[in-house]
Amino acid sequence: MELRTLILLKDKGLSNRKVAQMMNINRKTVNSYMQRFNALDLQYGELLSMDDSKLYDLFTEEDQTEKERYEILSSEFTKIQDELKRPGATLQKIWESYLQSYPGGYRYTQFTTHYRNWKGKLKASGKLQHKAGEKLFVDFCGKKMSYVDKDTGQVVPVEVFVAVFPCSQYTFVKAVPSQRREDFIDCLDSCLQWSGGVPQAIVSDNLRSAVSKGSRYAPEINKTLADFALFHGCVVDPARPYHPQDKALVERSVTLVYQRIFYPLGKQTFFSLKELNTAIAEQLVLYNDYLFSHGASTRRSQFIDLEREHLGPLPAAKYSLRYFRRAKVQKISHIYLGADKNYYSVPHRYIGHHVEVQYNNETVEVFYSYQRIAKHPRSLRPGNYSTVGDHMPSSHQAYSDWNPTYFEQRALAVGVSAGEYIRRLITQYSYPELAYKQAQGILALVKTYGPGRLENACRRALAHERASYRTIKNILKNKLDAVDIEVADTFHIPQHGNLRDASIYR
Numbered sequence: 001m002e003l004r005t006l007i008l009l010k011d012k013g014l015s016n017r018k019v020a021q022m023m024n025i026n027r028k029t030v031n032s033y034m035q036r037f038n039a040l041d042l043q044y045g046e047l048l049s050m051d052d053s054k055l056y057d058l059f060t061e062e063d064q065t066e067k068e069r070y071e072i073l074s075s076e077f078t079k080i081q082d083e084l085k086r087p088g089a090t091l092q093k094i095w096e097s098y099l100q101s102y103p104g105g106y107r108y109t110q111f112t113t114h115y116r117n118w119k120g121k122l123k124a125s126g127k128l129q130h131k132a133g134e135k136l137f138v139d140f141c142g143k144k145m146s147y148v149d150k151d152t153g154q155v156v157p158v159e160v161f162v163a164v165f166p167c168s169q170y171t172f173v174k175a176v177p178s179q180r181r182e183d184f185i186d187c188l189d190s191c192l193q194w195s196g197g198v199p200q201a202i203v204s205d206n207l208r209s210a211v212s213k214g215s216r217y218a219p220e221i222n223k224t225l226a227d228f229a230l231f232h233g234c235v236v237d238p239a240r241p242y243h244p245q246d247k248a249l250v251e252r253s254v255t256l257v258y259q260r261i262f263y264p265l266g267k268q269t270f271f272s273l274k275e276l277n278t279a280i281a282e283q284l285v286l287y288n289d290y291l292f293s294h295g296a297s298t299r300r301s302q303f304i305d306l307e308r309e310h311l312g313p314l315p316a317a318k319y320s321l322r323y324f325r326r327a328k329v330q331k332i333s334h335i336y337l338g339a340d341k342n343y344y345s346v347p348h349r350y351i352g353h354h355v356e357v358q359y360n361n362e363t364v365e366v367f368y369s370y371q372r373i374a375k376h377p378r379s380l381r382p383g384n385y386s387t388v389g390d391h392m393p394s395s396h397q398a399y400s401d402w403n404p405t406y407f408e409q410r411a412l413a414v415g416v417s418a419g420e421y422i423r424r425l426i427t428q429y430s431y432p433e434l435a436y437k438q439a440q441g442i443l444a445l446v447k448t449y450g451p452g453r454l455e456n457a458c459r460r461a462l463a464h465e466r467a468s469y470r471t472i473k474n475i476l477k478n479k480l481d482a483v484d485i486e487v488a489d490t491f492h493i494p495q496h497g498n499l500r501d502a503s504i505y506r
Helices: 003-011 017-022 027-040 045-049 052-059 063-074 077-083 091-102 108-121 181-195 223-232 243-264 273-288 299-310 394-401 403-414 416-427 432-444 444-459 469-477 483-488
Strands: 135-140 146-150 155-165 170-176 201-205 211-213 321-328 334-335 342-345 352-358 365-368 369-375
Touching: 003 017, 003 027, 017 027, 017 211, 027 299, 045 334, 063 108, 063 243, 077 108, 077 365, 091 108, 135 181, 135 444, 146 273, 155 181, 155 243, 170 243, 170 273, 170 299, 170 469, 181 223, 223 369, 243 273, 273 299, 321 334, 334 352, 342 483, 403 416, 403 432, 416 432, 432 444, 432 469, 444 469
Parallel strands: 135 201
Antiparallel strands: 135 155, 146 155, 155 170, 321 352, 334 342, 352 365, 365 369
């Protein structure tokens, strides 16, 4: 009867203190019953509708039974915490699985209450909960390692790259010559190949190789890194500037790398970057196999058990580093690629427009308004012109009928020296169009000076190291074609009345 009275008073919304006063019992007694009510996860109306015997059984349960039920649940807390790291895991789903194993276990409210109380007692203030396969934290160590150049004896400092999967704390380390874009991409690629999978996001610092323009809210990702991430099916998510706590785990890992890799290798001398990385890889195996302080697992076992299966697959092909440049289409329908000091054609209608040039070791692609307008095999020969005939305007396309034989035959009609000079002119240019224009100009001089003078001018110009239209033009203009070559070799300039002797310059 007193139990029903207590339930009835609570159903009316009275506090525990008020109920204790009205029933003239100790407040702690009311509190203990209320704890039992909450554990049952039943409404007051449901309790009042029960018969006396059933109600009696519910509230006279031995404390030992309750203790055993809690001990079973508490033994699962660590497993629950690990399970929550898996993508898609929720307390609701974990509770459902728990109830299947322990049908007499706690209802959802008490289940979550006990777990959160246990979690709140852990010394984990501000700790981030990381999902398996979700992120990869990357950074460069502040301190450097080094090796000795065998040839010069010079000590060569190198940068040390560190990457950490935060869920398992599985760590990758590699030494590279610098923090430049090429070395940074090489480190990321090596890390993904080493781990055998791709995370959903790469969290980097705001270093220049990763971020073109820093921002707290919308950083501008370096295009090469963005292309790398797109190729692997992930994203780049830089940490906020001046907020190392956003990737505190990798910052802590850098300290551990100093202790467990830098220090053991600091007493050794290496004679190449390859030797140094081999030694780092050996120490890294030991590092990832260290037992955690709680002694239950290692970084490697955590990675295998929790993280590896949730990483995305690696692409079938290996990534080829891609560069991005901005260029302006010149009047000759070509863009200039400063990296190789050569030229690539684009359709003539884009003359004067700015375009984006994307290139790797094999190809050069030109884009305008996000559409590709030209593609060429990459040429590493400086001064080379890579030209597609359809890219040139109609007046230039007429030159497609021109060839070395065409101009040599026309020049031979003037004379042997003219033929030889035109042949030399054409062969010295890697871009025929430039040579054809000059050849056409030289042969056109026949109309002004006649074939005889042009032949003599070409004979004289063959003594010059380089052939050009301007050379022939100047010889004819100054009438040097009429001066005997042997006499001309005696005098550097023609004789005339304005010459000064050495006495003028005393």
